[in-house]
Amino acid sequence: MKNKKIDKQLIKNIAIIVVVYAVVAGLLYGGFLTRQFRSLLVPVCINVILAVSLNLTTGFLGELTLGHAGFMSVGAYTGALITMNLNLPLVVEFPIALIAGGLMASLFGVIIGVPVLRLHGDYLAIVTLAFGEIIKSLINAMSVTNGAMGLSGIELHANYKHFTFVFILTILTIFAIKNMVNSRQGRAVCSIRDNYIAAEAVGIPVSKFKVMAFVVAAFFAGIAGVIYGHNVGTLKPTTFDYNKSIEILVIVVLGGMGSIKGSIIAAVILTILPEVLRGADEFRMLLYAIVLIAMMIFNSSQLKERILANDIVAKFTKVKKEA
Amino acid sequence: MALLEVKNLGISFGGLRAVDDFNISIEKGCLYGLIGPNGAGKTTVFNMLTGEYLPTDGSILLNGKNLVGKNPAQICQSGIARTFQNIRLFSKMTVLDNVKVALHNEFNYSLASGILHLNKYKKTEKAMDERALEILEVFDMKEQANTLSSNLPYGQQRKLEIARALATNPQLLLLDEPAAGMNPNETAELMDTIRLIRDKFDITILLIEHDMKLVTGICEQLTVLNFGMVLTTGTPDVVLNDPEVITAYLGE
Amino acid sequence: MGILQNILEQVINGLRSGSIYALIALGYTMVYGIAKMINFAHGDIIMVGAYALYVGITLLHLPIVAAVLFSIAVCTILGVVIERVAYKPLRSAPPLAVLITAIGVSFLLQSLSLLIFGATPIPQASIVTFEGIKIGGVSISGITIVTLIVTTICMIVLTWFIHKTKMGSAMRAVSEDKGAAELMGIDVNKTISLTFAIGSALAAIAGILYVCQYQSLRPTLGAMPGIKAFVAAVLGGIGSVPGAMLGGVILGLIESLSKAYISTELSDAIVFGILVLVLLVKPSGLLGKIRKEKV
Numbered sequence: 007m008k009n010k011k012i013d014k015q016l017i018k019n020i021a022i023i024v025v026v027y028a029v030v031a032g033l034l035y036g037g038f039l040t041r042q043f044r045s046l047l048v049p050v051c052i053n054v055i056l057a058v059s060l061n062l063t064t065g066f067l068g069e070l071t072l073g074h075a076g077f078m079s080v081g082a083y084t085g086a087l088i089t090m091n092l093n094l095p096l097v098v099e100f101p102i103a104l105i106a107g108g109l110m111a112s113l114f115g116v117i118i119g120v121p122v123l124r125l126h127g128d129y130l131a132i133v134t135l136a137f138g139e140i141i142k143s144l145i146n147a148m149s150v151t152n153g154a155m156g157l158s159g160i161e162l163h164a165n166y167k168h169f170t171f172v173f174i175l176t177i178l179t180i181f182a183i184k185n186m187v188n189s190r191q192g193r194a195v196c197s198i199r200d201n202y203i204a205a206e207a208v209g210i211p212v213s214k215f216k217v218m219a220f221v222v223a224a225f226f227a228g229i230a231g232v233i234y235g236h237n238v239g240t241l242k243p244t245t246f247d248y249n250k251s252i253e254i255l256v257i258v259v260l261g262g263m264g265s266i267k268g269s270i271i272a273a274v275i276l277t278i279l280p281e282v283l284r285g286a287d288e289f290r291m292l293l294y295a296i297v298l299i300a301m302m303i304f305n306s307s308q309l310k311e312r313i314l315a316n317d318i319v320a321k322f323t324k325v326k327k328e329a
Numbered sequence: 330m331a332l333l334e335v336k337n338l339g340i341s342f343g344g345l346r347a348v349d350d351f352n353i354s355i356e357k358g359c360l361y362g363l364i365g366p367n368g369a370g371k372t373t374v375f376n377m378l379t380g381e382y383l384p385t386d387g388s389i390l391l392n393g394k395n396l397v398g399k400n401p402a403q404i405c406q407s408g409i410a411r412t413f414q415n416i417r418l419f420s421k422m423t424v425l426d427n428v429k430v431a432l433h434n435e436f437n438y439s440l441a442s443g444i445l446h447l448n449k450y451k452k453t454e455k456a457m458d459e460r461a462l463e464i465l466e467v468f469d470m471k472e473q474a475n476t477l478s479s480n481l482p483y484g485q486q487r488k489l490e491i492a493r494a495l496a497t498n499p500q501l502l503l504l505d506e507p508a509a510g511m512n513p514n515e516t517a518e519l520m521d522t523i524r525l526i527r528d529k530f531d532i533t534i535l536l537i538e539h540d541m542k543l544v545t546g547i548c549e550q551l552t553v554l555n556f557g558m559v560l561t562t563g564t565p566d567v568v569l570n571d572p573e574v575i576t577a578y579l580g581e
Numbered sequence: 582m583g584i585l586q587n588i589l590e591q592v593i594n595g596l597r598s599g600s601i602y603a604l605i606a607l608g609y610t611m612v613y614g615i616a617k618m619i620n621f622a623h624g625d626i627i628m629v630g631a632y633a634l635y636v637g638i639t640l641l642h643l644p645i646v647a648a649v650l651f652s653i654a655v656c657t658i659l660g661v662v663i664e665r666v667a668y669k670p671l672r673s674a675p676p677l678a679v680l681i682t683a684i685g686v687s688f689l690l691q692s693l694s695l696l697i698f699g700a701t702p703i704p705q706a707s708i709v710t711f712e713g714i715k716i717g718g719v720s721i722s723g724i725t726i727v728t729l730i731v732t733t734i735c736m737i738v739l740t741w742f743i744h745k746t747k748m749g750s751a752m753r754a755v756s757e758d759k760g761a762a763e764l765m766g767i768d769v770n771k772t773i774s775l776t777f778a779i780g781s782a783l784a785a786i787a788g789i790l791y792v793c794q795y796q797s798l799r800p801t802l803g804a805m806p807g808i809k810a811f812v813a814a815v816l817g818g819i820g821s822v823p824g825a826m827l828g829g830v831i832l833g834l835i836e837s838l839s840k841a842y843i844s845t846e847l848s849d850a851i852v853f854g855i856l857v858l859v860l861l862v863k864p865s866g867l868l869g870k871i872r873k874e875k876v
Contacts, residue, residue, distance in 0.1 A: 070677055072684075120861075127676050128619045129860055132811065136853035139808075147846035182444050189443025189450065190433055190457075193422070197430040200419035207379060207413075208431040208497050209405035218440070248804070252684060259681060264421070291692035298685025299667055306674040 023177055027170075034169055042281065044166045048237045050277045051169075051176040052230045057257040057269040058183050059226035064255065065264035066187055067219040068199030070131040073118070073138030074227050074254050079246035080114050080141060081107035081228025082235040083151050086160045089236065100163045104175070104232050111228025112221045114141065119217035126202070138251055145243040156242035157235075164236035172233055179226050184266050186222065195219050249291075256294045259301050330393060332357040332533050333378075333501055338387030340377060347373050348557045351387070355501070355550070360527055361535045362548035362565070366577060370557040371537045372414055375503050379411050380404040391501065406434055410499035412490040414506050414537075420479035424470060424489055427478050428461040431496035436460075461496065467529070468492045468522065484515045488522070495530060502526070504536040508543050516540060520547050545569065553577065586718045591841045592834065597725045597794070599833015600732035604787040605810030606817065606825035607739065608780030614756035614820040615776045618676065621683035622663060624807015625690035626781050630656045630788025631798055632694055635705045645708050653785040660781025661774050669770075687804075694800040707793040728790045735783060736826055742779075743822060752776060756820065809836070812856040818869020827867060 033039050034047065056074060063071045085107035092099045118137050125133060145151045164172055186192045194215045197205040206212050235241050257276050261268030276297075280290040331354040338351040348370040355361050363371050376382040378389060380401040389396045396404055410431075419427050436457045442449045465471045468488045473481065478489060487507060494502055507523070508516045520543055527534055538544050544551065544565065551568045553560040555577045561568055568574055605627060612620045633655040637648030667686050671679045711723035743749040754762040755772045763769050791806060792798060809832060817828025835855065840848040859866060 064677075068677065070680055125860060125864065128680060129815075129864065131680055132619070132815070133857055133860055135808070136812075136856045140850045140853045140857075143846060143850040147844065147850075153846075185444045185446055186440070189440070190429075190436065190438065190453075191440050191443050193426055193430050194433055196422060196426075197419045200421050201417045203381070203401075204413065204417035204419065204493075205430065206401040207405060207411055207417075208493060209402050209434045210430065211402045252688065255681070255684070263677075289692075289696075291688055291695065295685050295688035295692055298688065299682050302674070302678045302682040302685065303667070303670050306671055306678055 027173055030173075031170065034166065046278060046281055047166050047169050048164055048172050048233065050274055051172045052234050052237070053254070053257060053273040053277045054176050054270050055179045055226055055230040055233070056254045057261065057273045058180055058266055059223045059230070060254050061258050061261075061263065061266060061269045062183055062186070062195075062223045063219050064258055065262075065269075066192065066199060067195050067216060069126060069216070069219075070134075070255075071220075071223070072131050072135035072248065072251050072255070073141070074223070075246040075248070075250035076134075076138035076141040077111040077114060077224040077227035078231035078234065078250070079145060079241075079243070080224075081111040081231030082241055082246070083145060083157070083231075084110040084228070085232030086157050086235040086241055087150065089161050089163065090157070090159070096161075096163050100236065103163075103236070104229055107232035108225040108228040111231065112225040115221040115224030116217065118224075119220050123213045123216065135248060135251075138246075138248060142243050142246060145246075151241075151243070154243060156240060158240040160235050160239045160241065162236060162239050164233045175229065175233065179229070180266065180270065183222075183226070187266070191215065191218065253294065256297050260297050331355055332359075332392060333535070334388075334390040334393075335378070336388050336390075338374070338377060338384050338389065340373060340382055340385045346557060348377070348554075351554070351557075351559060353552055353559075353562070355533060355535060357500075357533055358527065358531065359533055360523070360547055360549050361533070362544045362551045363535060363537050363554060364539070364544060364551060365554035365560070369554040371554055372505060373557075374554070375411060375505055375537065378404075378503060379409060405497050405499075408498075408500035409503065410494035410497045410501075411503040412487070412494050412505055412507060414509065416486050416490055418478040418486060418489060418493075420477075422478060423475050424465065424478050424481065425458070425461055425474040427489060427493050428464055428496045429457050431493045432457050432460060435498055464492050464496050467495075467525065484511055487511070488519075491522070491526070495526065495532070499532060501533045501535065504534065504538075506537055506539065508538060508540045513542075516543055519543070523547055541569075583718070587841075589719045591837050593719070593721055593725060595834035595837030596830065597728050597833070598837060599813075599830040600728055601787050601790055601806065601829075602810045602813045602833050603826045603829025604732055604735060604783045604790075605806060606814040606829045607736075607822065608784050609811050609814040610817070610819055610822060610825040611752075611776050611780050613814070614822075615752060616664075616668065616672075616773055618668065618679045619683065619811070620668075620777075620780070621680065622686035622690060623780065623784060624803040624805075624810070625687050626656050626660060626784040626803065627788035627791060627806060628694060628800065628803030629659060629690060630785030631705070631792040631802060632698060633785070634708070634789050634792060635703060635798055638708070639705075649708070649789060652789055653782050656781040656785035656788070657778045660777040660784075664774060664777040669773075691800045691804070698798070698800065700800065703798040705792050705796055705798050707796055708789070709793050724790070724793050728794075731786065731790065735786060739779070739783075740822065748772075748775060809852055812852055815856060815866055816859050818866025820870065821866070821868040824866055824868035 030047065034044065056078065060071060060074045063069055085103035088103040088106055089099050092102070118134065146154050151157065187196070194205070194210045195218070197210055198212050198215060202212055257272045258269055260276065261270070261272030280293070283289065333353065333355040335351060335353045339349045340347050351374060363374065365371055373382065377384045380396070380399050380403070384397060391407060391409060394407065396407060399407065419430060422430070436453050438449045438453045462471055462474060465474055468491070470485060470488060470492065473485065478486065481489060491504065491507065504523070508519055511519060523534060524547060526532055536548070548565055550562070551565050552562045553568060553574050560573055560577060561571050605623065608623050609620060612618065612623070630652050633652035634648055637643045637651040638645065643651060663686055667682050668679065671682055707724055709724045709727045711727070713720060713722040713726065715721070743752060751762070751767045751772050752775065754765065754767055755769055759769055787806070788803070791802070810829065813828035813832040814825050815828070816832060817824030817826070832852065832855070836848055836852055839851045843851065
């Protein structure tokens with residue numbers, strides 16, 4: 007019975023994906039989108055990948071990460087340097103760049119994993135912030151990344167014309183993270199979030215799974231970085247600063263920590279909204295600030311419990327009716 | 330050979346000697362009680378047995394193998410499971426998932442097959458579900474499998490902790506005040522469950538408890554701890570009539 | 582100029598920025614000790630202090646002393662208000678929620694000042710007009726001397742306050758055990774507010790000293806000194822007042838010397854590398870105590 011339910015869910019998800027793709031692709035290739043909206047399609051996908059992967063460490067592992075942009079930058083520079091130097095056809099060099107960018111970022115995930123083994127909570131958050139800043143200043147100081155000047159003239163392998171490919175990558179990322187969360191490894195990760203002492207006591211090697219969560223999240227952040235570089239065409243170390251990490255965190259918080267669906271929806275809203283409110287770039291940060299504070303206070307207030315209780319009641323009656 | 334053999338176990342926190350020269354020998358299949366006044370060091374003993382604390386001296390042998398220096402996860406895999414005095418459930422996970430976390434080491438598949446949902450994943454998850462429900466059935470909690478564990482009433486939360494510990498397939502189960510906060514009916518039910526676990530799963534049990542009804546009702550052997558030292562060891566009727574034990578509990 | 586003079590000058594520069602870090606680090610460490618949270622917005626209080634000085638002098642045409650007091654008052658009130666509005670509702674929330682809220686407050690302060698004052702840096706002349714002195718070929722600027730004197734006074738007063746007054750011992754009691762302090766009749770809410778007030782006042786002073794050095798105002802000016810001061814607090818042992826002072830001075834020296842003799846670009850990486858190293862080798866810092874969760 008349970009298997010059937012899962013299959014039903016899968017079919018529903020695939021249906022949603024197909025419809026979303028059909029609508030967006032129809033608008034795009036039919037020429038109905040303005041230049042502004044066209045240029046937003048890939049950034050939306052990038053933010054979805056970033057948010058879903060950050061959710062793995064912040065939502066499911068329960069450790070605040072303030073250096074996600076650092077992983078992204080490692081992927082972005084790695085990927086850009088590969089395509090700039092390889093000069094092979096797109097179908098060959100871009101996948102290589104994606105995989106290499108992801109792997110390089112996850113290598114940094116392993117390096118961060120070392121202190122992660124010994125820290126948690128506030129301290130861990132600060133260490134991830136510090137790592138992000140270290141990565142930024144290393145990129146700034148190295149010649150291969152062209153220092154503060156950054157890289158330019160990166161081939162646009164991921165601009166709006168290649169939306170289909172980016173869309174597929176995004177869907178693959180979502181499924182990978184979602185499946186991981188629902189696997190034995192994902193359960194171990196969530197158990198660490200809920201109570202790491204109890205997790206250890208039932209035989210979960212806590213260190214291993216903490217590092218695993220960081221490495222997987224870093225891998226996808228790296229991929230998002232590669233796409234970013236090939237979407238914009240230029241890279242600067244300052245793009246991947248602390249503020250970028252917070253921007254991703256805001257998406258995860260707004261969507262609900264531990265909710266993949268929420269991350270996707272919030273990524274779409276928070277990417278498009280500031281662009282629609284043209285000229286409101288100064289308000290963008292204000293919006294982020296208010297989202298963070300309001301969500302946290304709301305989450306721990308009684309209001310949420312009441313709404314949630316009602317919601318559960320509603321769902322319960324619905325299930326009963328169906329049965 | 331006894332299942333658990335603890336010799337000269339001791340631990341100091343700074344200058345404080347919390348447990349000193351603790352010896353215990355538990356035969357396979359025994360229902361063993363560890364009692365003593367508050368602050369006697371009972372939970373500290375549990376924490377040393379499960380690797381939370383590193384003993385300053387002494388040895389812990391399970392089936393003749395030394396456990397000192399192993400971390401809690403390794404000790405669990407060697408065959409000791411525990412519950413906690415202050416309940417520690419995975420509160421944002423369902424009852425079923427709480428048990429499935431504990432099945433982690435028994436049922437194995439790779440991260441890749443988890444992410445790709447390969448056949449191995451489906452098969453193993455199904456087997457895990459079945460095993461978890463089997464364990465929950467023993468505790469009469471099959472119905473609540475999909476409830477969030479934090480929404481369970483207190484008594485059932487305690488039971489779920491025991492179920493979760495059992496799921497790790499231990500040889501020795503440590504229960505830290507299993508009846509704390511339970512009413513007499515729940516306690517009586519718990520006593521039956523503990524006996525059932527021992528008989529059905531062939532598990533040795535060491536428990537800390539203050540409820541004397543439970544202790545005298547089910548324990549076959551007792552060790553009394555006072556000020557971090559063993560006061561006496563023996564069968565319940567001998568131990569509880571020992572004037573020293575009575576003094577330790579009630580004062581002069 | 583001889584090598585010795587050069588080194589001495591770098592050391593003095595390091596002491597100057599280090600003592601500013603120490604002032605800021607005191608705010609982090611006191612709040613952490615009492616409310617068990619990292620007040621991420623603390624760095625931005627520095628920025629508010631600097632802007633308040635500018636408002637006082639340039640817009641309100643206050644005399645310098647009044648402008649300084651105005652800036653301190655603004656920050657003190659702001660610190661208390663932030664605690665009441667944003668952090669107090671979250672006292673029993675998980676630490677992750679509190680930290681995210683603090684990040685939100687930090688963003689809020691930055692974006693508000695961006696909206697009010699704009700992104701273009703505003704020049705602000707130093708309020709220290711004293712030229713400085715030269716001893717044996719080593720020149721020490723006026724602002725350096727003022728900074729060292731002011732921070733020393735602040736630290737002495739703070740140490741006296743914490744150890745010799747009734748309110749100071751209330752603060753120590755709350756940081757030791759909130760529940761027990763409450764049972765002893767200490768008003769915990771008032772004590773927490775007081776801690777935020779003192780921390781923010783120190784941040785205002787740090788902000789004024791900082792802007793007198795760099796003479797330019799930006800909405801993000803507090804972020805970097807804020808984070809570095811946090812590193813200083815961790816280095817000294819978070820929760821420890823003398824630790825924050827020591828950590829600040831050491832960090833300032835390391836930063837100044839690595840900028841001068843290793844690489845300007847890498848000096849940030851070195852500072853953060855130290856943070857990671859300290860947390861790995863001795864998470865309790867130089868003078869801190871370690872707390873472990875009880876099983």
